[in-house]
Amino acid sequence: xxxxxxxxxxxxxxxxxxxxxxxxxxxxxxxxxxxxxxxxxxxxxxxxxxxxxxxxxxxxxxxxxxxxxxxxxxxxxxxxxxxxxxxxxxxxxxxxxxxxxxxxxxxxxxxxxxxxxxxxxxxxxxxxxxxxxxxxxxxxxxxxxxxxxxxxxxxxxxxxxxxxxxxxxxxxxxxxxxxxxxxxxxxxxxxxxxxxxxxxxxxxxxxxxxxxxxxxxxxxxx
Amino acid sequence: xxxxxxxxxxxxxxxxxxxxxxxxxxxxxxxxxxxxxxxxxxxxxxxxxxxxxxxxxxxx
Numbered sequence: 001x002x003x004x005x006x007x008x009x010x011x012x013x014x015x016x017x018x019x020x021x022x023x024x025x026x027x028x029x030x031x032x033x034x035x036x037x038x039x040x041x042x043x044x045x046x047x048x049x050x051x052x053x054x055x056x057x058x059x060x061x062x063x064x065x066x067x068x069x070x071x072x073x074x075x076x077x078x079x080x081x082x083x084x085x086x087x088x089x090x091x092x093x094x095x096x097x098x099x100x101x102x103x104x105x106x107x108x109x110x111x112x113x114x115x116x117x118x119x120x121x122x123x124x125x126x127x128x129x130x131x132x133x134x135x136x137x138x139x140x141x142x143x144x145x146x147x148x149x150x151x152x153x154x155x156x157x158x159x160x161x162x163x164x165x166x167x168x169x170x171x172x173x174x175x176x177x178x179x180x181x182x183x184x185x186x187x188x189x190x191x192x193x194x195x196x197x198x199x200x201x202x203x204x205x206x207x208x209x210x211x212x213x214x215x216x217x218x219x220x221x222x
Numbered sequence: 223x224x225x226x227x228x229x230x231x232x233x234x235x236x237x238x239x240x241x242x243x244x245x246x247x248x249x250x251x252x253x254x255x256x257x258x259x260x261x262x263x264x265x266x267x268x269x270x271x272x273x274x275x276x277x278x279x280x281x282x
Contacts, residue, residue, distance in 0.1 A: 019268050035268035050227055065241065080268055106282060115278050119271050136260055139250035146239055146246050153235045156228045176271045180264055212275065215261070 014189060019207075022128075022186050023138050024194035028081065031202055036089025037203075043093025044100065047153045053091045060087035064199060085202050095210065106191055112213035119212075123176055127183035134184035141181055144174045165218065168211040174213055175207045 018125050032167040043053070099105045127134065148170055154165050182200045185191040191200075 008282075033226070042243070045257065052265075054227065054234070061234075104250060105229075111282060113276060115275070118272065123267055123271070130261050130263065134264055136254050136256040137264060138253035140253075142246035142249045146242055149235050149239045149242070153239075156232050156235075172275060173268055173272065176244045176268045177264065180267065198253070212278070215275065215279055216282045219282040 004202060018187060021184050021194050021197060023191060025197040025201065027195045028078070028194060028198040031084040031197060032202055033205065036092075036206075039086045039089040040092045040096055043067050043090045044096045046093075047097060048090065048093035050094045051093045054122060056087045057091040057111075057217055060084045061089065063087070068199065070107075072193050072195045079152045081195050081198055084199060088202075088206055092206075092210070095213070102217070105217075109213065112209055112216050113210050114211040115216075116205060119172075119176060120179060120201075123179040124183050128187065131187055132184060133188050134180045135158065135180050135188065135190055137177055141174065141177050144177075148174060161218075165215070168214045171211040172215075173221060175204045175211075178204045179185060189204065 017177045043056075060083070063080055068077065068080050068084065071080050076190075096109060099109050102108075148167065151163065152166055155167055179201065180182075182197065182204065183190070186197050
């Protein structure tokens with residue numbers, strides 16, 4: 001085969017593969033968000049306690065770390081993605097129950113959901129249309145994530161409202177950066193597995209939603 | 223949140239830190255250098271997100 005032909009064919013194949021990853025990711029993401037909304041509703045209806053919520057989240061992260069890497073190239077991986085997102089949605093139960101029980105809470109939850117959709121849609125559209133490579137942010141984002149995790153541990157034991165507010169704001173900014181980073185990885189071939197891409201984007205959405213809900217909950221609580 | 227639940231959550235978050243530490247180190251080593259204008263292109267949309275959140279908080 002003429003090497004020149006290979007050079008012509010490879011980019012077209014790569015573009016097709018990239019488009020397929022993007023299409024599959026957003027289709028599966030839409031389904032998993034819907035599914036986790038259902039499990040979150042179920043958890044709210046049955047009034048799940050914080051203990052079961054924590055167990056649900058730990059099991060989800062366990063599946064994500066231990067089971068998904070072994071199944072991500074098979075059909076079983078789709079089931080694992082639904083299990084992870086369903087359990088993470090279920091884990092939102094106590095938080096949603098709390099916000100829905102306060103005056104104007106349903107409006108706050110709806111506003112957080114709508115706000116998250118606008119943020120995710122806007123950032124995804126920006127990354128997809130500009131086609132910029134945001135892979136340079138990787139080190140910064142993961143270091144930032146470690147800092148926020150450490151601060152979250154501190155905020156559990158030291159009830160400082162300002163720290164809690166700063167954490168929520170920081171999480172929204174950090175995961176906004178992760179949306180740009182993850183979307184750019186799909187576009188530039190850094191992420192070729194749509195199951196991994198779906199879970200990454202889902203976690204970004206989940207973190208932005210919970211932090212926005214926290215900020216709006218504080219904002220509406222005069 | 224009672225003490226044991228806080229402790230369990232803290233242990234879980236601590237485990238996440240331990241698991242993510244090598245990933246963060248690898249990302250720092252492997253991430254390409256930013257080209258001129260790259261940070262600007264990333265920070266502008268994030269700043270818009272901040273403004274949008276402030277607007278939502280004011281409206282809530």
